[in-house]
Amino acid sequence: MTLLQAENLSIEFQTPDGVVKAVNDVSFSIGAGETVALVGESGSGKSQIALSVLGLLAGNARTSGTVTYQGKNLLEMQQNELNSIRAKEIAMIFQDPMTSLNPYMTIERQLNESLEQHEGLKGAAARKRVLEAMDAVRIPDAKNRLKAYPHEFSGGMRQRIVIAMALMCSPKLILADEPTTALDVTVQAQIMALLKEIQRESDMSVLLITHDLGVVAGACEKTLVLYAGRVMEQAGTLDLFETPSHPYTRGLLRAVPNIQDAVGDLRSIAGQPPNQMVPPPGCPFAPRCENRTEQCDRELPPLVGDIRHQRACWRPVEELV
Amino acid sequence: MLKYSLRRSLAVVPTLLSLIIICFFLMRLAPGGPFTSERPLPPAIMANVLERYGLDQPLHIQLWTYIKNIVFHFDFGPSFSQRDYTVNDLIAAGFPVTLTYGFWSAVFVLALGIPLGVVAALRQNSFWDYIMTGFAIFSQIFPNFVLAPLLVLLFTLALGWLPGGGWNGGHWSYIIMPAVALGTSYLANVARITRSSLLEILGAPYIRTARAKGLPERTILIRHALKPTLLPVISYMSPVFVYMITGSVFVDVFFSTGGIGQKFIDAAYTRDYSVILGLAILYSVLTFVLNLLVDLAYAAIDPKVRSGLK
Ligand SMILES: Nc1ncnc2c1ncn2[C@@H]1O[C@H](COP(=O)(O)OP(=O)(O)OP(=O)(O)O)[C@@H](O)[C@H]1O
Ligand SMILES: [Mg+2]
Numbered sequence: 001m002t003l004l005q006a007e008n009l010s011i012e013f014q015t016p017d018g019v020v021k022a023v024n025d026v027s028f029s030i031g032a033g034e035t036v037a038l039v040g041e042s043g044s045g046k047s048q049i050a051l052s053v054l055g056l057l058a059g060n061a062r063t064s065g066t067v068t069y070q071g072k073n074l075l076e077m078q079q080n081e082l083n084s085i086r087a088k089e090i091a092m093i094f095q096d097p098m099t100s101l102n103p104y105m106t107i108e109r110q111l112n113e114s115l116e117q118h119e120g121l122k123g124a125a126a127r128k129r130v131l132e133a134m135d136a137v138r139i140p141d142a143k144n145r146l147k148a149y150p151h152e153f154s155g156g157m158r159q160r161i162v163i164a165m166a167l168m169c170s171p172k173l174i175l176a177d178e179p180t181t182a183l184d185v186t187v188q189a190q191i192m193a194l195l196k197e198i199q200r201e202s203d204m205s206v207l208l209i210t211h212d213l214g215v216v217a218g219a220c221e222k223t224l225v226l227y228a229g230r231v232m233e234q235a236g237t238l239d240l241f242e243t244p245s246h247p248y249t250r251g252l253l254r255a256v257p258n259i260q261d262a263v264g265d266l267r268s269i270a271g272q273p274p275n276q277m278v279p280p281p282g283c284p285f286a287p288r289c290e291n292r293t294e295q296c297d298r299e300l301p302p303l304v305g306d307i308r309h310q311r312a313c314w315r316p317v318e319e320l321v
Numbered sequence: 322m323l324k325y326s327l328r329r330s331l332a333v334v335p336t337l338l339s340l341i342i343i344c345f346f347l348m349r350l351a352p353g354g355p356f357t358s359e360r361p362l363p364p365a366i367m368a369n370v371l372e373r374y375g376l377d378q379p380l381h382i383q384l385w386t387y388i389k390n391i392v393f394h395f396d397f398g399p400s401f402s403q404r405d406y407t408v409n410d411l412i413a414a415g416f417p418v419t420l421t422y423g424f425w426s427a428v429f430v431l432a433l434g435i436p437l438g439v440v441a442a443l444r445q446n447s448f449w450d451y452i453m454t455g456f457a458i459f460s461q462i463f464p465n466f467v468l469a470p471l472l473v474l475l476f477t478l479a480l481g482w483l484p485g486g487g488w489n490g491g492h493w494s495y496i497i498m499p500a501v502a503l504g505t506s507y508l509a510n511v512a513r514i515t516r517s518s519l520l521e522i523l524g525a526p527y528i529r530t531a532r533a534k535g536l537p538e539r540t541i542l543i544r545h546a547l548k549p550t551l552l553p554v555i556s557y558m559s560p561v562f563v564y565m566i567t568g569s570v571f572v573d574v575f576f577s578t579g580g581i582g583q584k585f586i587d588a589a590y591t592r593d594y595s596v597i598l599g600l601a602i603l604y605s606v607l608t609f610v611l612n613l614l615v616d617l618a619y620a621a622i623d624p625k626v627r628s629g630l631k
């Protein structure tokens with residue numbers, strides 16, 4: 001059953017220098033209990049997609065398309081209706097745990113305020129739930145750390161606090177924006193395992209945002225590869241890893257050090273993402289693509305293929321000899 | 322926090338001592354003395370007067386006596402120019418006056434400036450935002466020495482609502498105009514600082530986190546944004562507080578409040594060593610106390626500062 005469905009989602013920002021087209025025509029769906037990965041380089045629009053779902057985009061943003069949740073378009077929802085969904089139905093784990101916690105409030109207060117807001121829970125009952133959430137994300141000595149402030153925690157612990165915060169009201173969907181980027185590799189693995197475990201227990205859906213395909217491998221059913229705000233390829237994760245169709249996806253996979261399939265040399269993709277103010281007419285990846293033809297520079301490739309594996313490319317990998 | 326305050330207070334003692342010594346010598350370095358006048362006094366009388374005030378003693382003895390009296394008797398000595406008055410008497414008469422209207426002026430500045438700044442930030446380019454901008458410009462064009470006469474012109478001479486000067490034991494009608502004249506330019510600054518501070522805070526990632534929890538905007542403003550918004554306001558107000566409760570010389574003189582600023586001017590004209598020294602010490606102590614309070618306020622808001630104080 002589909003929980004969240006984005007159709008032709010586009011996001012642009014009005015800036016003094018012109019309009020930045022950060023996200024273009026992105027469609028995807030997340031089923032109940034499913035984990036979907038959103039992968040792409042820095043600046044490809046991943047965070048903005050997540051923010052748009054909760055109506056948290058900056059003031060200069062304009063959206064078009066629809067994001068449907070329980071039959072309603074979140075993009076056009078009134079503020080107070082949206083507020084009743086935020087944290088309670090859909091919660092977000094923010095990208096940077098160093099700045100997304102309020103430095104002037106105790107951890108307990110920051111954790112219990114969504115309980116108070118959505119469930120009217122206060123006092124001992126609220127504290128019990130806060131401690132449960134802190135235990136769930138393995139924050140040691142939780143009881144004695146309730147009155148601590150964010151600066152008294154390490155980066156890894158803050159990341160756990162941010163995750164606990166998103167879990168407080170047992171939401172149906174979590175938008176996890178790079179929940180592990182701020183951490184070193186061992187802690188990364190712990191946190192991912194933790195998320196997976198919590199998800200299994202509560203049948204929660206997750207939109208996992210990352211630029212690291214290594215993280216995606218074990219954790220997600222479906223993967224969307226984003227480039228310059230467009231979907232380049234989307235497929236079941238296994239399928240995508242085994243038979244990447246888009247040169248960009250293949251490039252990404254080659255840049256992953258610890259994946260069996262990507263044997264051979266570790267390579268990064270040369271070049272920079274395009275200017276999103278005046279995007280080139282053709283495929284946004286063309287300037288960096290090894291296989292590009294004249295058509296690639298001229299025409300934007302549509303997203304085509306079997307619904308289980310789609311790609312936007314004029315010369316997909318499998319058609320090359 | 323108490324330990325910190327005590328430590329800070331102890332640290333101020335050597336500072337105060339050096340201040341007393343420096344002021345003491347500076348004052349005597351200036352040519353003339355409290356008893357020099359156009360028509361010189363006969364030498365015998367002069368000697369008498371000097372003896373009475375201990376000015377015939379060597380300087381280091383004078384200094385020692387002065388410090389001893391302050392430390393052991395809290396006695397700042399007699400006034401040299403106003404017979405029968407001690408420095409303690411003059412401060413006791415003038416300080417409560419400036420403290421009173423200075424306090425109300427600070428209340429006026431904060432109670433109006435902060436909400437004005439908040440509203441201007443929340444409703445950018447609205448009526449209230451323009452009011453604030455207009456007010457800021459107004460206070461630049463009309464500094465207190467222009468504003469005060471205008472206030473008197475309007476409220477005393479034209480409307481007859483408020484007395485144009487005097488103190489009358491601190492009746493409220495005598496406090497309003499000095500407090501407003503003293504505070505207006507600070508009010509504009511406080512509003513401006515609050516506005517830009519709040520705008521910056523509202524763009525912070527942790528405010529977005531609060532929004533993601535589904536909290537209403539008002540809760541976010543009060544619970545999440547207000548404290549950090551006030552930090553720069555507190556920094557700004559720290560020297561202003563001292564200035565306000567020690568009184569503006571201009572406001573004291575213009576409204577004849579009998580406040581301490583007036584006494585300072587009188588003392589400077591008559592080279593009243595003991596009064597000037599006493600007031601200088603009072604100012605320093607007040608500066609110290611208010612700075613300490615401001616630091617404590619900072620610590621109360623910012624846990625990082627608080628853990629630094631331990
Ligand atoms: N308020 C804004 N005004 C103008 N442009 C913006 C604004 N917010 C985001 N953008 C632009 O939108 C684009 C996508 O940003 P986004 O934060 O979604 O990237 P991302 O994929 O999450 O990258 P990262 O991996 O670095 O987090 C960027 O080019 C960014 O410059
Ligand atoms: Mg991001």
